[in-house]
Amino acid sequence: MTDQWKGIVLGKMLNQILPGCLVSTNKYDVWIKNENLLEVCNVLREKEEFKFDLLNSITAVDYIDYFEVIYHITSLSKNASAVIKTKVGFGRKDPSLSSVVGVWRGADYQEREIWDLLGIKFLSHPNLKRLFLWEGYPGYPLRKDYITYDQSIVTDNK
Amino acid sequence: MSGNFFIDITFWVVSFLIILGSFYVVTARNIFRGAIGLSFVFICVAIIFFLLNAEFLGVVQILVYVGAVSVLIAFAVMFIKDVVDGSKYSKYRLLSAFLCSFLFFVLIFISQVTEWNSMDSIENEDALAGLEGFYFEESESGSILIKKAEVLSDGVNKGVFINSTLSIGSSLISNFLIPLQVIGFILISALIGSLTIIRQRRKQ
Amino acid sequence: MPSTQPVTVNLGPQHPSTHGVFRMRVTFDGEEIVDVEPVFGYLHRGSEKLAEERTYTQVLTLTDRMDYVSSMLNNQSYILAVEKLANVEPSPRGVWLRMIASELQRIASHLVATGFLIQDLGALGTPLIYSMRQREYILDLFEMLCGARITNSYLRPGGVYMDAPEEFWPALDKVLLDVPHAFDELEELLSANEIIKSRTIGVSILSPESMVNASITGPMLRAGGVDWDLRHRNPYDFYDQINFHRPLHNSSDNFARFWVRIQEARESVKIIRQCIDKIEPGPVRPSFDEVPRLLRPPPGDVYSAIEGSKGELGFYLVSDGGIAPYRCHVRASSLINLTLLREMLIGELFNDLFVSFGSIDLNMGEVDR
């Protein structure tokens, strides 16, 4: 059984190593300041007590006021997993976040996917192009304020 | 008589085609087309060989020049950048024109000077050396028939060609043995040389 | 010395062996590959966006169409996420049935993968048809279970759609007897054929460290000697009650990837046999009083992953308390396994391009979603 890190414990430990990186914690999740993300990820991957070497998935959710990027990570040697979250793009203004491709190579396509569908820019990503949609596609479909083709027709008729 | 007539017509037509094809090879802008024209010329030359009763040479002409050389030329041409336009101007135009015309005159001179092994000179001992068991006879059409003694002795197979392959083979391993070996050595050294060049490039 | 000039060729999206509509911009130096740039999105249908406008049960049909050669596993992953989100306690018989179904699906998926390997190697369809024939028998079983062959939508929150009919069990026994023979045949084709061996062994090697770092999971990872199988490491459903091996191979080349797939399918047969032994009569799903047709999970988020046929297949669901998921994200193993495609292919020959590509065993429906 893969063990799930307590959010509170993980948050405390991270705060000891990188003071001030923590925003809040939860039973499962740890919220990180988005400017500290890259350092936190490096610590999580390299430090002996964490050793999170597998990045399961990166997801982003549009919560209208802000975007939340969620990192599900696993340590194979300790068989333990944790959830790291960070909030970006308050006020929907040019959400951007540092890329973790340098830490986990597996973030490559997933970050491109998020940029493609949610428009969160990952700084220093080696090849940040749209993944599924073509360059110049108007808007980011998974945002909540995106108007689909069907909806646009309805609104035009009004 | 009739066979001779057809052969004559074919000879002239094919010769004309060879000249046309050669001009095309030289003048074609598109190098790839030029290469294909070259293989066309080679095929026509092979037909000339066939007309001269030298089937072996004709077949070898196709096998080596069309099957290998012109394919390799086409292969090399595919790597060149401007295949369609060709290179517009060459620095060595004048030089090559001079060389070509020089070669042309040399060839004409040689063809005039050489004592060809025609019907009259077939008694020449050198030409017959290494062909024991064979003798030559003038056919109705005027070409040389190399005949095998035993075959001719039974009357059924009168007028049948014995192939030139035998005579070429036997003269190659008797009279021209040393040149053959030398050519073999040259080819092998060329092969090894090209292999070493490739090896060096791989190491780099 | 003349220098060589690389040539860039566009392979796909219409190409016989890109396993769907995949496009690669490949740069060759002679026959050798020097650069690969994958281009995605030719099968993008926006499943994640569509899921936001459907109820939790309706989303199930979208998951069928993601990885259309292992739709049962997609269903299972999604249903597990929904159950976790909505706190549904599944009924045991339903769980056993969906384990049987998903293991059958895993066999079918591995059959397809192995068949297409030999097809990509250039055999003219004979091995592919042999493996596809075996897959048809498994699809027949699915037809008995739910009436559909490919897009099953068999699972429901808390169990399965309906109980297996009487004639399912003898048919299942027959298939379980046949499948090992089919795999013997395929394995003999794979490991006794000199051409296949010499073409797959030692080609496209990836180190375990780089694979873990690139989030590659599933048979590809296990072919590199990393013993990471979610059924064993993080048992979901009733996998903790079942004994099975995780076949591992160390060489991490194309041969190892397919060897692992074949051995895994054999293990799946054993798992199904254990499931048959342990299954007991009872309801296959909770009643509609316990689990309503229109689920309204409490607000929150959940990530749940299973060991799919291609790797870790996860669903991240966010609920705002409504009838439709606020956000539904798929952790698509096919897409993420492609991360190291460039590293796999560089330095190999053109002939091995599609073999290595096929050894990832991706499905464009899942990559593009």
Added chain:
Amino acid sequence: MDMIVENNIFRFIYCNLVNTNESCSDFGNFLGILPLGFEWLAFLISGFLLCFIYINGILGAVILSIWGERRLYGRFQNRSGPNRWGPMGVFTSTADAIKVMFKEDVVPVDADKFLFNLAPVLMVFPVFMVFSVIPVGIGTFVVDLNVGLLFILAVTSLSGLAVVIASWASGNRISIFSGLRAVAVLISYEIPMALSLVGVLMLSGTLSLNGIVEAQKIPFILLQPLGFVVFFLASLAEINRTPFDLTEAESELGAGYLNDYSSMKFGIFFLAEFAATIGASAVIATVFLAGWKGPEILPSHIWFGIKLILVLGLIVWVRMSWPRMRIDQILHLAWKGLFELTLINIIVTTIMISIKPDPSVNEMWIMAIINWVICIFSLIIVSKFLNRSVKDNFSNLKNTTPYPVGTEKIKSSFINKKEMVN
């Protein structure tokens, strides 16, 4: 041994046309259509008629062989194959041919139009030339060239030129890949192909295919097993069949040089490919399986047909069961495997001939047994030699340390108990 075999069909037509001719005296001229002095016209007409019969025969054989091959594929793959049009689907390929003719003929914009159109013709032309020297029965051939075998080698090498032209003229990079591969494979395999026939030439003492058939007191496959193996593999490479179908390579290049061809141009390529397969099996049947020779219970043509179909079946079997080889493996096989095998074959045959210049049939059987033993040993040695690199690679990889999974534990106070969210 007769150096010439009479061309029966040609003589039949010719002697029926001319009024009187000395060469027809034993034949009897029962029609005598043309008046005296028109022997040359009779010569021409009978030549054209002979070619007409041959070419149509080949076309019919191609149609039949496509059908037969597809039926066989069906059998190999546990399905029925084409079975709709005509009895057992015999007319399926006829229908296909008609369909192909009515398709739209597309010429790509980037194509070199003249060469693009020339390539199919160049492809099909040498294939038909091959058949001209093959005797399909006693006295049934177009021409008995005394360099027949060399002629076949020469003419088949022309198809390489056609592939190169087709691939270049398409103006398509994928096609050019196929052209490059075709050149590499054809040039490499021509050498073992030609050398594998040297043993046969030494035994028969002639290059004429009729002479070779006559010389086979026992089929040369028994006396020349190595030659047969090499020639079979090399001809598979020459006709682009699996496991050497790199030029077409459906799963990599689409169809290689055929990519941009449509309509009847594609049809002609298709025809040429299948005709080349039949041609290759005809040559193998003639050279190694004693051609039209056989017990006299059946006519010679039928013996030839049986042998042809056997070899065709073998080619189909290989195609159905083997995957394709990689280009470096194919070239290695040609230069490091087959080339050496042909040299072994030549040396062994030379020694045997110098010991027994004119063996009787019994002595030939002894020679056959020795040859087979040498063949099997040399095949094993060469295959071991070719395999070595692969196996070393495999054994080295086995000794890697496994990646650590689940080796350490974290403190239990850090762990959430398994419970549902919220």
